Amino acid sequence: GCHGKTTGRGGFRLSLFGFHPADDHYSITRAARGRLVFPAAPSRSLLLLKPTMSVPHGGGRRLEAGDADYDRLLRWIAESMPAAAPQAAELEGIELFPSERMLKRNSTQQMVVTAVYSDGTRRDMTRLAELESTSPSHATIDRSGLVQIADRTGETALIARLQGHVATARMTIPLDAADVPPVKLPIAGFIDRHVEQKLKTLRIPPSPVCTDSQFLRRAHLLIAGRLPEPAEARDFLSSTEPDRRTRLVRQLVRSPGFADYFAQKWAGILRNKRRDQAGRVRGTIAFHRWIRNAFAENMPYDEFARRILTATGDAAVNPPAQWYAEVRYLDRYVDDTAQVFLGLRIGCARCHHHPYENYSQEDYYGLAAFFTRVGRKGGNGARERRANEVIFVSPTGQVTHPLTGAVVEPHGLGGEEQQIPAWQDPREALADWLTADDNPYFARAMVNRVWGHFFGRGLVDPRDDMRTTNPPSNGPLLDALARDFVNSGYDIRQLVETICTSTAWQLSPEPNPWNLDDTTACSRFQPQRLSAEVLLDAIDSVTGVKTPWENLPLGTRAIALPDEDYSNRLLKLYGRPERESACECERVEQPSLTQALFMMHDEFLETRIGSDSGRAAQLAGDTRDEQERIRELFLAALCREPEPAELKQAMAYLHSGQPPHAAWCDLVWVLINMQEFQHVR
Structure with a gap:
């Protein structure tokens, strides 16, 4: 809100979403000589007069006199505005019930938000939680937790937020039309089993498999980024081999076009940018060539990430160092690492607790601590300072928490703090944590990104926004893809083959009478504009x-x-x-x-x-x-x-x-x- 901004508004400042209750208590009761509260006559307090519009308020009406929230504030002021007792139980998490529900069109469902405290107590906090639907066209939810289902087939996630904690629930609205044919998808692998299960849940029959000409064009454009030559098209379309599609996919992922196309995509993600500086061309061309070679040689993805994150030296000699030449600053190291390799947008946590995730400033600066020893030297003049830079690792460097001033030790998201000696590069420890087989983000982020390329949208969409409050359209499928990717040794080529040889990817773009509105369950191929x-x-x-x-x-x-x-x-x-x-x-x-x-x-x-x-x-x-x-x-x-x-x-x-x-x-x-x-x- 207005008062949750960094500078507050009208001389009144609160923490965003109430993430710092002690600071908020001071702002309400002590700041500006306590002008907001009047214990002698609680109903005359500005804290109540403003939001009820009894006096002018730029934020409009936020409370109604006599409602539950108003009465709660009135009693608190009358009781001299006590702060939470030091021994009071702390909020450990929240639950949104029911967590899953199958509902008919135009029906309703009451949701309940339960707060779980450190002493084991549980409390209904539905009216105090912030509630929203990720797809209001499928379902809406009001302040009381009542969900109204729309006249539409599909799914939506419901989100509850309370004091830095989030919980989600999924509402599924199956097709209830008469004479729906049985849902049956030809099974070519584990992808199709998960897609078929989702379609059966929604009762959406898939479109038939696409024609050979559609598959030929789709495969060439999305795998190799090019059209086939007429002779190639004639050869494929005249073939009667039963495995011709599988053989085409395997041929294309080993072609120069695949390396070119995916290098172009990743050069953009990794910001390989010259900025019209002639002196930087050595670095950008070398980095692009290195990325292309990585795809041409099928470098394991965990090695690809490690070599970028731990790069040192001159970009012309060690091309991955170009990433540091462009990204440059500590906050960008953190933001880009999280977004590129973990699929997480955690930039909000730089200044405050993340409003849509369970990530705090401590988590953000724990990641930042891995990069504090990154140094650079060389370069002549403002325009050339990046051209001849050498990236090195300093023996010293630390980051402090912006609120407490305490030194933050390196740690992964949700991980333990690490004591890293001066002779060791902290980024090696970061790479160890990031590429570990049990990292809950790394493999999922990559398979979701690749899935999004081939299907036009990720199982989590946007593709690099894999927060808790943005759940996948098919969670079991995403987990299965990630497991298969890890078990393959992070083999990108095999990942692409697995996706492109699935029946789900080979479905026709033409809708049938039952799947016209579906965009997430993979009941048909969604046409994509050429890049x-x-x-x-x-x-x-x-x-x-x-x-x-x-x-x-x-x-x-x-x-x-x-x-x-x-x-x-x-x-x-x-x-x-x-x-x-x-x-x-x-x-x-x-x-x-x-x-x-x-x-x-x-x-x-x-x-x-x-x-x-x-x-x-x-x-x-x-x-x-x-x-x-x-x-x-x-x-x-x-x-x-x-x-x-x-x-x-x-x-x-x-x-x-x-x-x-x-x-x-x-x-x-x-x-x-x-x-x-x-x-x-």
Whole structure:
């Protein structure tokens, strides 16, 4: 609220969400000479007059005279505002009951928040807890804890918060339509068993398996970031081998395109950014090459994380040190480490107890303590200070708690404090804790991130916001994926193969009468827009004209660019991130009018389509049958043959009197502007 801000408001300051009761008691009863309370006439206290609007209050009406909260405050003031006794039982946690419930549409459910104290007592605190629903379109909850279920199938999580503690519950609303067919998903592995169980719970029948042409295009674009060549498409679509899809996935995860594509994604997450500084190009190119090699060689993910976190030296010699050259500051070390490798956004805990998690400032500065000995030297001048830096580990360094001033020893989230000798790099201890097989965050964060890439949304979404109050859409599946990832030795290639050979990933994007509204249970494939880099490469592929990049070989793909300093109008329009943040949300995925106008008549596109050396010119001069040439164009753009009506329209246009080159240019333009081309389906 207003008074929970760092500076408070109107001379009155409280801790955010009441995380520091002792400080709040002082602010209410002693600050400003106790002007807020009047024990001689409690009802005349500003603490009651303001929130009831008996006197003007910028925050509006917050209490009603005579209600339970008002009377509780009135009695407390009349009793001389006692503080909690030193021996009083402490709140150890809260419970939200029922924790799970299957409910019909348009029904209600009463929730109860129970506080659990250190002396074993339990108390109903429903009216004092803060309650909310993560999906108000499925269910809402009022202050009394009454849940109103909407007329919609799906799931929602309910969240309760009280004095720094959080609890969640899940409400499931199954489909109650008549004549719903049995839920049956062809089982290819453990992923499908968990998905089928979720669909059975919701009574949502899945769509059928996608066509071979849809799978071919989906696999190439999401695994290797590129379209297949027409010859590749013909070979796959003509194959009768029963394992052709599995073999294609295994081929693509071992292709250069996979390494290029995932290196591009991780270079953004790890902020590999030149910032228009020529002196930094050695470091950014070296770091990008190192990331790409890690994916090309299938470096275990735990080793990948360790080598980044413990990097020292010059980035040109030891490329992972580039991460420290860009991230630089202690708070960013903590924020980025948590978000990138743990899937947690804990920046709030830098200043106060995290409002949506059970993380305190002690936890935040315990992570910060692992980085306090990181030093840097070298560099000349403000612009060059990062170019020649050397990262080293100092024998000394500590961090203090901002409220108590006490030195905080290094410890992982929820872990024990560690005494680290001067000769040891504290970051090695951090890497040990972070990559331990029993770490509850590390493997789950990575498998959720990879799942989100292939399905368009994570099992926890946003993908890097895996807090307690943002529970997964399929918790057992997330746990199973994490266990399998750990047991594989953190094998990213195997993780991708497991996901992409599942039936769940191979479902059709076309909805059936029962799963149209489903976006989380994996009853069908959710179409995704092509990312900026993949779209540019796809346009290059279909037009047959390669985009040139300064100081790079002609034919270098956009997904293989080493840093953000290579400019292009399409990349900017379609939301390529500037790498200012570790959050994947920096990539803009929403469509815009400017994008539509660009695709309609921008010179960039027109020159590529109309190039004398492009695909349109080649097709215009080709002596093969026109229908065969049209089929090749459709294979190049959409990985499928034209429908009979499409073939008829294309033939008619080619014979409409247009010059052959111009007519073929128009056909290329039409395909590029199709939603089917600009999306993965």
